[in-house]
Amino acid sequence: MAFEEEKKELHETLSIINKQYERLAEIPEYIGDDFTENVLEGSRQRVRESLTIAKKEPYFARLDFKEEEKEEVKATYIGKAGVFDEHTGDVLITDWRAPIASLFYGFSGSEDDVYYLSPDGIVEGEIYLKRNIVTYNQELQRVVDRYIRGEQEASGGDEFLLYKLEDQKDNRLRDIVATIQGEQNEIIRYPLNKAVIIQGVAGSGKTTVALHRLAYLLYEYREQLTAHRMIIFAPNTIFLDYISQVLPELGVGDIVQTTFPKWVMTSIIDDPKCKLESLSERRKAFFESGTAEQNNWKGSLEFQQQIREQLSQLEKDWIPEEDFIPWENKKGVPLEQINTWIEADFKGNPATKKYDRLKAKLTRWIEIEAKMYEEKKEQEQARKDGKKELRRYLRKWKKRKPYELYAQILKKMERTDLLPPKDKITLDDLAPLLDIHDYWYGIERDERFDHVVIDEAQDFSPYQVSVLHARTKTASFTILGDLAQGIHSNEGIDEWENFIDLFGTSRSKFFQMTKSYRSTYEIIAFSNTILRHLANRPAYAEPVFRSGEEVQIQQVDTEEKLEKITSWIHDMKNKEMKTIAVILRSEADCNAVYPKLKEKIPELTMITTEDKSYEGGISLLPVYVSKGLEFDTVLMVDVDETRYPVTEQTAKLLYVGCTRALHHLSVIHSGNASKLISNV
Numbered sequence: 001m002a003f004e005e006e007k008k009e010l011h012e013t014l015s016i017i018n019k020q021y022e023r024l025a026e027i028p029e030y031i032g033d034d035f036t037e038n039v040l041e042g043s044r045q046r047v048r049e050s051l052t053i054a055k056k057e058p059y060f061a062r063l064d065f066k067e068e069e070k071e072e073v074k075a076t077y078i079g080k081a082g083v084f085d086e087h088t089g090d091v092l093i094t095d096w097r098a099p100i101a102s103l104f105y106g107f108s109g110s111e112d113d114v115y116y117l118s119p120d121g122i123v124e125g126e127i128y129l130k131r132n133i134v135t136y137n138q139e140l141q142r143v144v145d146r147y148i149r150g151e152q153e154a155s156g157g158d159e160f161l162l163y164k165l166e167d168q169k170d171n172r173l174r175d176i177v178a179t180i181q182g183e184q185n186e187i188i189r190y191p192l193n194k195a196v197i198i199q200g201v202a203g204s205g206k207t208t209v210a211l212h213r214l215a216y217l218l219y220e221y222r223e224q225l226t227a228h229r230m231i232i233f234a235p236n237t238i239f240l241d242y243i244s245q246v247l248p249e250l251g252v253g254d255i256v257q258t259t260f261p262k263w264v265m266t267s268i269i270d271d272p273k274c275k276l277e278s279l280s281e282r283r284k285a286f287f288e289s290g291t292a293e294q295n296n297w298k299g300s301l302e303f304q305q306q307i308r309e310q311l312s313q314l315e316k317d318w319i320p321e322e323d324f325i326p327w328e329n330k331k332g333v334p335l336e337q338i339n340t341w342i343e344a345d346f347k348g349n350p351a352t353k354k355y356d357r358l359k360a361k362l363t364r365w366i367e368i369e370a371k372m373y374e375e376k377k378e379q380e381q382a383r384k385d386g387k388k389e390l391r392r393y394l395r396k397w398k399k400r401k402p403y404e405l406y407a408q409i410l411k412k413m414e415r416t417d418l419l420p421p422k423d424k425i426t427l428d429d430l431a432p433l434l435d436i437h438d439y440w441y442g443i444e445r446d447e448r449f450d451h452v453v454i455d456e457a458q459d460f461s462p463y464q465v466s467v468l469h470a471r472t473k474t475a476s477f478t479i480l481g482d483l484a485q486g487i488h489s490n491e492g493i494d495e496w497e498n499f500i501d502l503f504g505t506s507r508s509k510f511f512q513m514t515k516s517y518r519s520t521y522e523i524i525a526f527s528n529t530i531l532r533h534l535a536n537r538p539a540y541a542e543p544v545f546r547s548g549e550e551v552q553i554q555q556v557d558t559e560e561k562l563e564k565i566t567s568w569i570h571d572m573k574n575k576e577m578k579t580i581a582v583i584l585r586s587e588a589d590c591n592a593v594y595p596k597l598k599e600k601i602p603e604l605t606m607i608t609t610e611d612k613s614y615e616g617g618i619s620l621l622p623v624y625v626s627k628g629l630e631f632d633t634v635l636m637v638d639v640d641e642t643r644y645p646v647t648e649q650t651a652k653l654l655y656v657g658c659t660r661a662l663h664h665l666s667v668i669h670s671g672n673a674s675k676l677i678s679n680v
């Protein structure tokens with residue numbers, strides 16, 4: 001009955017949507033200068049975009065709600081984009097980000113107090129029905145009731161989530177609007193002006209939630225935010241490619257998605273002679289060698305403080321220790337006066353602005369003083385001499401680029417050993433260089449961010465976050481990561497307090513996500529055992545109860561390894577797994593097996609740190625490259641005592657590799673199995 005009812009409803013809604021769409025498609029796009037016409041075209045364009053989304057999938061949920069003191073129970077259909085009936089003005093489909101839709105995600109069935117916050121205040125009432133609706137190609141596929149008032153447990157909620165999680169994955173992360181969970185909803189809708197810091201276990205949906213949060217913020221705070229002033233920092237180009245689909249699916253464009261090094265080098269260090277070290281070489285060296293822990297001094301706030309102290313000293317030393325006397329035997333501007341202007345009148349301006357303002361002030365002073373001469377000719381001459389002298393005086397203030405200032409600072413600190421060659425700037429130098437740049441040149445208003453997202457933030461240093469903080473209008477951040485996956489121990493942090501302290505507790509909000517949606521119960525239980533070896537272990541992942549096959553652990557002779565990998569891949573292909581990954585400890589290990597394996601499995605692709613995109617299918621990759629990605633099935637190779645000895649670093653690497661698997665995980669080793677997985 002519910003199915004028939006929804007089929008009729010869908011038919012009627014689609015007929016209105018299709019008609020509206022066709023009508024708008026017939027109106028030619030306005031390309032002219034008329035202001036009113038442009039505003040009208042802008043709003044038509046927005047409606048066209050919403051209708052395009054709605055034509056594909058009009059809605060995915062229905063919520064029946066009765067407002068307190070009203071008789072009528074109203075059905076709200078929730079979709080990715082809101083749609084109005086252009087004739088009646090009625091809401092046909094409610095945007096998933098609208099306040100009432102929050103009830104759909106947040107209401108679990110047992111709350112006494114049911115309300116949502118509308119722009120006019122709190123709206124209380126009762127929920128009668130929560131229903132998921134699946135459509136495909138404008139046809140109704142499935143109707144699942146998650147809550148029916150008065151009935152014990154409709155609980156199609158879990159069933160529907162499982163149905164979604166059992167799906168096989170392709171090469172892109174997808175939106176989750178139909179199944180956002182209560183705790184995820186809370187983070188997505190958390191108010192704008194705080195730093196939201198999320199520690200989430202592998203597969204808890206951190207990246208997905210952060211992207212949905214951006215779409216939500218742009219909707220809820222549309223008056224305050226602009227997409228092009230929001231930025232997402234992700235760990236590498238493959239990952240950026242992997243997540244690139246989600247925001248367009250949610251109808252959001254224009255948000256800059258980049259990596260921190262790329263952004264600093266292209267947007268800030270505007271110096272063609274400055275070149276960044278090869279990050280893939282750096283990471284390869286770090287991961288392929290033994291994994292010595294390194295102290296990231298250049299990423300610390302203490303280092304920032306020292307840089308700042310030196311900068312302020314440099315700024316003082318920058319002012320020539322002399323009066324400005326443009327004309328012989330006449331009064332000039334005493335040094336004392338210049339210092340007062342700089343320290344009092346120009347206070348708060350960055351060094352280069354102070355320079356510009358002093359130049360303007362001295363130019364005006366020359367103009368006024370020149371008028372003291374009676375003769376026009378004398379005035380002219382005085383002006384000319386004055387300006388000449390001003391140029392000489394200003395030449396003493398040498399213009400400096402961030403790298404030169406950095407070199408000077410490190411020299412003063414007697415740490416020239418820390419200065420990288422100009423054509424091999426290291427990742428660790430980027431925060432100091434950015435800081436120096438912003439201190440010296442200042443940050444223009446339109447360069448400040450409205451909101452910053454940092455994914456895999458455990459690999460960011462406090463110094464990096466601190467300089468980004470200074471570039472963000474309010475402390476509006478979404479910072480997400482997992483300490484258990486902090487494999488770049490030489491770059492990042494080992495406790496979130498590092499960031500919380502930076503913003504202050506009143507300006508930040510810490511969330512923990514412990515439910516893991518990606519993997520089966522068996523895979524999560526297995527991966528959790530690896531975490532026992534971490535000294536500073538965050539909470540264990542809790543599975544959504546989705547059971548699959550046991551994790552297979554097998555010893556194979558070295559000579560049989562290739563054969564084993566090949567037969568495993570064939571086996572997985574037979575099971576119709578779409579994304580299949582063979583994960584090895586290092587790139588050198590991948591190189592050693594790739595040619596022979598490729599002969600047997602021609603569709604195999606090898607992914608390295610240098611790759612820019614992930615194409616799905618069958619992949620061979622080093623474990624550290626797999627971070628952030630996911631695959632239907634994973635084979636972890638060489639999980640033995642030599643390649644994975646018991647250290648913090650290898651435990652994290654192995655954990656990252658194993659938690660990439662959604663439905664199936666196999667582990668093979670030659671020689672003794674790593675102690676990280678013994679006694680499992």
Ligand SMILES: Nc1ncnc2c1ncn2[C@@H]1O[C@H](COP(=O)(O)OP(=O)(O)OP(=O)(O)O)[C@@H](O)[C@H]1O
Pocket residue numbers: 161164165173174176179180181184200201202203204205206207208209482485517518627628629630659
């Ligand atoms: N509420 C949900 N409904 C359906 N799928 C979900 C939900 N939350 C997360 N997922 C799925 O779980 C998987 C993991 O999500 P995501 O990659 O965002 O997690 P993560 O915490 O960033 O993972 P990791 O740290 O391991 O890289 C994705 O396939 C995502 O679609």
